[in-house]
Amino acid sequence: xxxxxxxxxxxxxxxxxxxxxxxxxxxxxxxxxxxxxxxxxxxxxxxxxxxxxxxxxxxxxxxxxxxxxxxxxxxxxxxxxxxxxxxxxxxxxxxxxxxxxxxxxxxxxxxxxxxxxxxxxxxxxxxxxxxxxxxxxxxxxxxxxxxxxxxxxxxxxxxxxxxxxxxxxxxxxxxxxxxxxxxxxxxxxxxxxxxxxxxxxxxxxxxxxxxxxxxxxxxxxxxxxxxxxxxxxxxxxxxxxxxxxxxxxxxxxxxxxxxxxxxxxxxxxxxxxxxxxxxxxxxxxxxxxxxxxxxxxxxxxxxxxxxxxxxxxxxxxxxxxxxxxxxxxxxxxxxxxxxxxxxxxxxxxxxxxxxxxxxxxxxx
Amino acid sequence: xxxxxxxxxxxxxxxxxxxxxxxxxxxxxxxxxxxxxxxxxxxxxxxxxxxxxxxxxxxxxxxxxxxxxxxxxxxxxxxxxxxxxxxxxxxxxxxxxxxxxxxxxxxxxxxxxxxxxxxxxxxxxxxxxxxxxxxxxxxxxxxxxxxxxxxxxxxxxxxxxxxxxxxxxxxxxxxxxxxxxxxxxxxxxxxxxxxxxxxxxxxxxxxxxxxxxxxxxxxxxxxxxxxxxxxxxxxxxxxxxxxxxxxxxxxxxxxxxxxxxxxxxxxxxxxxxxxxxxxxxxxxxxxxxxxxxxx
Amino acid sequence: xxxxxxxxxxxxxxxxxxxxxxxxxxxxxxxxxxxxxxxxxxxxxxxxxxxxxxxxxxxxxxxxxxxxxxxxxxxxxxxxxxxxxxxxxxxxxxxxxxxxxxxxxxxxxxxxxxxxxxxxxxxxxxxxxxxxxxxxxxxxxxxxxxxxxxxxxxxxxxxxxxxxxxxxxxxxxxxxxxxxxxxxxxxxxxxxxxxxxxxxxxxxxxxxxxxxxxxxxxxxxxxxxxxxxxxxxxxxxxxxxxxxxxxxxxxxxxxxxxxxxxxxxxxxxxxxxxxxxxxxxxxxxxxxxxxx
Numbered sequence: 001x002x003x004x005x006x007x008x009x010x011x012x013x014x015x016x017x018x019x020x021x022x023x024x025x026x027x028x029x030x031x032x033x034x035x036x037x038x039x040x041x042x043x044x045x046x047x048x049x050x051x052x053x054x055x056x057x058x059x060x061x062x063x064x065x066x067x068x069x070x071x072x073x074x075x076x077x078x079x080x081x082x083x084x085x086x087x088x089x090x091x092x093x094x095x096x097x098x099x100x101x102x103x104x105x106x107x108x109x110x111x112x113x114x115x116x117x118x119x120x121x122x123x124x125x126x127x128x129x130x131x132x133x134x135x136x137x138x139x140x141x142x143x144x145x146x147x148x149x150x151x152x153x154x155x156x157x158x159x160x161x162x163x164x165x166x167x168x169x170x171x172x173x174x175x176x177x178x179x180x181x182x183x184x185x186x187x188x189x190x191x192x193x194x195x196x197x198x199x200x201x202x203x204x205x206x207x208x209x210x211x212x213x214x215x216x217x218x219x220x221x222x223x224x225x226x227x228x229x230x231x232x233x234x235x236x237x238x239x240x241x242x243x244x245x246x247x248x249x250x251x252x253x254x255x256x257x258x259x260x261x262x263x264x265x266x267x268x269x270x271x272x273x274x275x276x277x278x279x280x281x282x283x284x285x286x287x288x289x290x291x292x293x294x295x296x297x298x299x300x301x302x303x304x305x306x307x308x309x310x311x312x313x314x315x316x317x318x319x320x321x322x323x324x325x326x327x328x329x330x331x332x333x334x335x336x337x338x339x340x341x342x343x344x345x346x347x348x349x350x351x352x353x354x355x356x357x358x359x360x361x362x363x364x
Numbered sequence: 365x366x367x368x369x370x371x372x373x374x375x376x377x378x379x380x381x382x383x384x385x386x387x388x389x390x391x392x393x394x395x396x397x398x399x400x401x402x403x404x405x406x407x408x409x410x411x412x413x414x415x416x417x418x419x420x421x422x423x424x425x426x427x428x429x430x431x432x433x434x435x436x437x438x439x440x441x442x443x444x445x446x447x448x449x450x451x452x453x454x455x456x457x458x459x460x461x462x463x464x465x466x467x468x469x470x471x472x473x474x475x476x477x478x479x480x481x482x483x484x485x486x487x488x489x490x491x492x493x494x495x496x497x498x499x500x501x502x503x504x505x506x507x508x509x510x511x512x513x514x515x516x517x518x519x520x521x522x523x524x525x526x527x528x529x530x531x532x533x534x535x536x537x538x539x540x541x542x543x544x545x546x547x548x549x550x551x552x553x554x555x556x557x558x559x560x561x562x563x564x565x566x567x568x569x570x571x572x573x574x575x576x577x578x579x580x581x582x583x584x585x586x587x588x589x590x591x592x593x594x595x596x597x598x599x600x601x602x603x604x605x606x607x608x609x610x611x612x613x614x615x616x617x618x619x620x621x622x623x624x625x626x627x628x629x630x631x632x633x634x635x636x637x638x639x640x641x642x643x644x645x646x647x648x649x650x651x652x653x654x655x656x657x658x659x
Numbered sequence: 660x661x662x663x664x665x666x667x668x669x670x671x672x673x674x675x676x677x678x679x680x681x682x683x684x685x686x687x688x689x690x691x692x693x694x695x696x697x698x699x700x701x702x703x704x705x706x707x708x709x710x711x712x713x714x715x716x717x718x719x720x721x722x723x724x725x726x727x728x729x730x731x732x733x734x735x736x737x738x739x740x741x742x743x744x745x746x747x748x749x750x751x752x753x754x755x756x757x758x759x760x761x762x763x764x765x766x767x768x769x770x771x772x773x774x775x776x777x778x779x780x781x782x783x784x785x786x787x788x789x790x791x792x793x794x795x796x797x798x799x800x801x802x803x804x805x806x807x808x809x810x811x812x813x814x815x816x817x818x819x820x821x822x823x824x825x826x827x828x829x830x831x832x833x834x835x836x837x838x839x840x841x842x843x844x845x846x847x848x849x850x851x852x853x854x855x856x857x858x859x860x861x862x863x864x865x866x867x868x869x870x871x872x873x874x875x876x877x878x879x880x881x882x883x884x885x886x887x888x889x890x891x892x893x894x895x896x897x898x899x900x901x902x903x904x905x906x907x908x909x910x911x912x913x914x915x916x917x918x919x920x921x922x923x924x925x926x927x928x929x930x931x932x933x934x935x936x937x938x939x940x941x942x943x944x945x946x947x948x949x950x951x
Contacts, residue, residue, distance in 0.1 A: 052844050073850035085841035089863040098859070099849035150849070372853035373776040380767035381782060383823035388789055391800035398800065454689055468937055469693035472700060475933040475940075477882025479900045480926050483907040484699050487706075487915060495702060495720075531696065532944060539945030588793050591884050599908055615795045622799050623889060635796035642793050 003028040009058030035197035036207035078147035079156040086131040093127040117148040228357035261321025265298040271363035285329035287349025399633035416633035448533030471531035482595035540574030590615040706919040759822040768831035812893040834868035871943035
C-alpha cells in the first residue's frame with residue numbers, strides 16, 4: 001500500500017508552471033530520490049510534501065489522510081535543509097531538542113530522545129557545542145539528528161550534501177544508507193547529482209520542466225530509459241546521441257543511414273513503425289569502442305578531439321563527420337594518440353528515440 | 365479566510381502601526397488642518413485660508429532665518445564633509461590599534477549630546493576668560509565676543525557644527541572606504557596612479573553612493589538646525605536668535621511662533637513650508653544623482 | 660619575471676625612505692585633530708576638578724588640579740539642586756523608550772522583513788516616507804495631541820509619542836532580512852507557532868542589531884532636548900538636558916565651574932557608554948549610513 005500518494009498535483013508561481021500533473025506513489029520504508037536539473041520542480045515538490053509550500057491543485061495523502069491543509073508541523077514529516085538551517089544561538093543538544101520543547105515534552109523525555117538520536121549519529125561528544133564550532137559534516141549530522149528526534153513518518157532531505165566537499169559527501173552518503181537500513185523509515189531525497197541519486201535510491205524519480213520523466217529503480221532507468229532526457233541525464237559520461245534516418249524497414253530489422261555523416265547499417269528491430277523516418281540514436285559510451293571484427297558491430301570514421309584520462313578508464317572525445325560528438329569509453333588501453341580513428345558501435349546498446357525524444361521500443 | 369490566515373502578521377505589526385498612525389500620521393494631518401487656521405490653543409479655531417503661509421513668507425524674521433540658513437548650509441555641509449573625508453582617509457591610513465584610537469578620539473564629540481556640545485562651546489567662546497580668548501591673549505590679540513558680534517556668530521556656530529558632525533560622517537565614510545576592494549587600488553597602482561590620483565580616480569568615484577548619502581543627510585539635518593544655535597543664544601522663548609537675529613533659523617522661528625507667541629496655526633504652516641523645502645531638495649538630489657549615473 | 664622582481668626591491672626601499680616625512684606629517688595632523696576633538700571635553704573635566712576662583716592667568720585649566728574640589732562640586736550639585744531627580748527622569752525616559760522601541764520595532768520588523776501579507780507594501784512605503792518628513796513638521800501637532808490626551812508633564816507624554824521609530828524599524832528590517840529563510844522553515848516544521856518563531860528564532864538571532872539600536876536609542880533619548888523642553892515644562896519632570904539648559908542660561912547666576920560640573924554629569928552616561936560599546940556604536944552608525 002502506498003504510504004504517500006501524490007495525485008495530479010500542479011503548482012505555478014505567477015505565470016510559470018513549476019509542476020504539472022504530478023502523480024506519484026511512495027511506499028512505506030522506501031528511499032525515494034527526486035533528481036533533475038535546477039528549476040525542474042523537485043524542490044518545490046519536496047516543499048509541498050513538507051507543507052512549507054502550498055499545494056496549487058491536486059491532492060496529497062499521507063497514510064490515507066489528506067494533507068493539503070494540514071499545518072507543516074502536524075504532518076509527521078521532518079526535513080533536513082541544504083544549508084543545515086541549524087539555530088546558531090543554540091547548542092547541538094538544544095537544536096535537536098527544540099521541537100520537543102515546543103511540544104512541551106518533559107525534560108527527561110527530551111534528554112532520552114536526544115541522546116538516543118545522538119547515539120545513532122555518534123554525536124554524543126558534540127552535544128554542548130554550538131553550530132559555529134562544528135565542521136560541515138558534524139553540522140549535517142546534527143541537522144539529521146534534529147529530524148530523527150521528531151520520529152517522523154517521512155524524512156525529507158533537500159540537497160543535504162551539496163555543501164560538503166567530495167570526500168565527505170561520499171562518506172555521508174554511506175552513512176545515510178546505513179541510517180535508512182537502521183530506521184526503516186520512508187525517506188525522500190532531492191538532489192541534482194545523478195550519481196548521488198543512483199547510489200542512494202530504491203526508487204529514482206527523474207524530473208524535468210515540472211514533469212516526472214520516469215520513475216523506477218536506478219538501474220532500470222539506466223538500462224531502459226523512457227525518453228532522451230532520462231537517457232541523457234542518467235549515467236556519466238552522458239549517453240551519445242546521433243541524428244539518423246530510417247531508410248527501410250522490414251519485419252525484424254531496419255536500415256538506418258546518415259549516422260554521423262555517411263554511416264549506414266542494418267540493425268535488428270521488431271515492429272518498427274514505417275511512418276517514422278527521422279530518429280535519434282542513443283548509445284552509451286561503454287558500447288562504443290575501437291575494436292573491430294564482431295558481426296553485430298558497425299563502424300564510423302571519427303577524429304579524436306581530446307582525451308580525458310582518468311587512470312582506470314579514458315574518455316575519448318571524437319568528432320564525427322556530421323559534427324556530432326561521440327565519446328568512447330576505453331578501459332583496455334590508455335589512449336595517447338590523436339587524429340583519425342574508427343569508432344565501433346555495439347548495436348546491442350543502441351537505443352532509438354523519435355524526434356520529440358520519446359523512446360521507440362521494439363515490440364515483443 | 366484571507367484575513368484569518370494573515371491575522372498573526374497583523375497582530376505583530378499592530379502596536380507599531382497604531383502608534384505610528386496616532387503619533388505621526390494624525391499629527392501631520394491635524395497640522396495640515398491647523399496651518400489654515402488661526403489658533404492659539406485656547407480659543408476656537410478660525411479658518412484663515414492661506415493667511416498663515418503668506419504672513420510667514422512676508423515676515424522679516426522668516427527672510428532673515430532663510431538667509432542665515434542658506435549661508436549656513438552652503439558653508440557647513442561641504443566643509444563638514446571635506447573634513448570628515450580627510451579624517452576618514454587619515455584614520456584609514458593607520459593600522460590596528462592606532463587606527464582605532466584616532467577613530468574613537470575623532471568620534472568623541474558625536475557622543476556628547478548636542479545640548480552639551482553647545483553649552484561647552486559657549487563657555488569656550490565666552491569673552492575675556494573663555495578658552496578661545498585666552499589663547500588669543502597668549503598671542504597678544506584682543507578679546508573677541510564671538511557670540512555677540514554679528515560678524516562672527518554664524519562662523520562660531522559652523523565651527524561647533526563641524527566639530528560635532530565630522531566624526532559622525534567620518535565613520536560612515538570610513539565604512540565606505542573599507543568596502544572598496546584593495547585590488548582596485550593595486551590595479552590603479554600598477555597603472556601608475558600616484559596616491560593623490562588614487563584618491564581622485566578610485567576612492568571618490570567608488571564612494572559616490574556614500575558621499576551622496578552623507579551630503580543628503582547633512583543638508584536635511586542642517587535644514588532643521590535648532591539645538592545648537594538655540595543654546596548658543598538666549599535659549600528661552602523670550603529670547604532667541606541672538607543679536608539682530610544673526611543666529612535665527614527656521615525651526616527656531618517656528619518654535620518661537622508656536623510656544624513663544626502661541627500662534628500654533630502659523631507654526632504648523634511653518635512646518636509645512638520647511639517640509640516642502642526638504643522634499644524639494646531631496647527630490648532634486650535624487651534627480652541629480654540619477655543624472656550622475658547616466659553620464 | 661625574475662628580473663622585474665629584482666628591480667622592485669630597491670624601488671620599494673626608496674619609497675619607504677621618501678614616505679617618512681609624510682608619515683611624520685600624518686601623525687602630527689592626526690594628533691592635532693584628536694586634541695581639537697577631545698580638548699573641549701578634557702577642558703570641561705579640568706574646570707570641574709580645579710579650585711574655584713583661581714584666575715585663569717594662574718591656572719589655565721589645561722589639566723585637573725584638585726580632585727577634592729571637583730567632588731565637592733558634584734556633591735554640592737546633588738545636594739542643593741534637583742539634579743539627581745533629573746537623572747532619574749532621564750534614565751527612566753531613556754530606558755522606557757529603549758524597551759518600547761525595541762519591542763514594538765522588532766515585532767513589526769519581523770513581519771516586514773520575513774513575511775508577505777496584504778497591505779504590507781503600502782504600510783512599509785508610508786513608514787519609509789516618514790523618514791523624509793522633518794521632526795519640525797510633526798513636533799507642534801504632536802505636542803498639541805499630547806496635550807489633548809492630558810499627557811503634558813507625564814512620563815507617558817515623554818515616552819509614548821517617540822516609540823514608533825521609523826529609523827529603528829528600518830534598521831531592524833535590514834538586519835532581519837539577512838536571517839536565513841530555511842532556519843525559519845526548520846523551526847516551523849519543528850512546530851513553532853508564529854509568535855514562537857519571533858520569540859525563539861528571530862529575536863535571539865537579531866541580538867547584535869538590537870543591542871546596537873538600544874545604544875543608538877539611548878544616545879538619542881539622552882540627548883533629546885527639544886521634546887522634553889516643550890512637553891514636560893514642569894520642574895518635577897525636568898530631564899538632565901533641561902537642567903543643564905537652566906544652569907547654562909544667561910540668567911543663571913552660577914559660576915563656570917558649577918555649570919561645567921552640571922555639564923560633566925550630563926555627559927558622563929553617554930561617554931561611559933561610548934567607552935564600553937565603541938565598536939557597536941560605530942558599526943551601528945556605519946551600517947545605517949551605508950545602507951540608507
